[in-house]
Amino acid sequence: MTEKNGRVFSGARPTGRQHLGNYLGAIQNYVALQENYESIYCIVDIHALTTVEATKDLKLNTREMALDWLAAGLDPKKSIIFVQSHVPEVMELHTILSMVTPLGKLTALPTFKEKVRQNPNNVNYGLVGYPVLMTADIVLYKATTVPVGVDQFPHIEFAREVVRSFNFRYSTDVLLEPQGKATKIPKVLGTDGEHKMSKSLNNHIELAATPEETEKRVMQMVTDPQRQRLSDPGDPDVCNVFTLHKIFSSTTEVEEINAACRKAEIGCVDCKRRFAKSLNNNLQTFRERRAKFDTRDGYVRDVLADGAKRAQAIAAETMAEVRAAIGLYEV
Ligand code: TRP
DSSP states (O other): OOOOSOEEEEEEOOOSSOBHHHIIIIIHHHHHHTTTSEEEEEEOHHHHTTTOOOOTTHHHHHHHHHHHHHHTTOOTTTEEEEEGGGSTHHHHHHHHHHTTSOHHHHHTOHHHHHHHHHOTTOOOHHHHTHHHHHHHHHHHTTOSEEEEOGGGHHHHHHHHHHHHHHHHHTTOOOSOOOEEEEOSSOOOBOTTSSSBOOTTTTOOOBTTSOHHHHHHHHHTOOOOTTOOSTTSOOOGGGOHHHHHHHHHSOHHHHHHHHHHHHTTOSOHHHHHHHHHHHHHHHHHHHHHHHHHHHHSTTHHHHHHHHHHHHHHHHHHHHHHHHHHHHTOOOO
8 A cells, every 4th residue: 555645544333234324424435535545444343332232233234334335436455444343453452542531531422422311221331432442443553534424523532632641641652643534425314304314213225225125215205395285386405305416416407406396397206206216327336336246255255354454464563562652561
């Protein structure tokens, strides 16, 4: 890998098949960044254990997510793609970093408070330390740039503070302070037109769905809520379908729909049908690649095994520096 603009690291929990929100909010960005940065993308399966109690789908979800990433254009020749638990050094670094982390800082984070509210019966030690593990991910691989949604910015700021504490306590500069890089599309709304697209709300559109399934999902989408009848003019500016048309349809089509909707010359059903068509056209290559990678024997496993090997090489180097900086006895 050549020196480019710096090193990118990002991680995502293994949620299985990816949806439009994952694609527009994260994956698309990862794919673009691998051209100009040394890039490392990680499926954070250990992070998932903080909230997931039943792990029966974990293996499959990890594989499906990797498959989607690859089909969407993450290229193992350009990026390191791996699974967090395959490089256990991150857990060692997590423990070491936890000693320079004030507990009060962790419990004050908005993300932690939110998790407690969502699941008051599973406030485990690992959940409190979630951002410390995330910090370990980033600094183990000496990432300079971390593409994330704005909801993760408090975690990046937290990581910077932990790095400063570590470097200060051990009078060293081995750990780098990362910079967050906000994704261009901050929030993709689900088919309900109201909440962020997510699998748990079942308002998502899967990338790997068949064209028929996709059309069915699209036809369920909520449009401009003020528009009651076909004869009412619509307001594309408040319509989630139009927002997505702007991303997936041609400029001519977008202009046409914009004008027609405002004059009540096109109804929501037709508009959605056209969106489903655009979306399916856009996803065709993705789906073909996915099917090919899925059936190529051992392909996903080989990519992840190679990614783990390359990630491990970086991790081993950082850990040697960390141990030396602390002054641990070496043999
Ligand atoms: N905390 C991130 C999320 O919930 C996932 C994550 C774990 C991550 N480790 C990371 C993101 C390192 C960026 C860098 O979305």
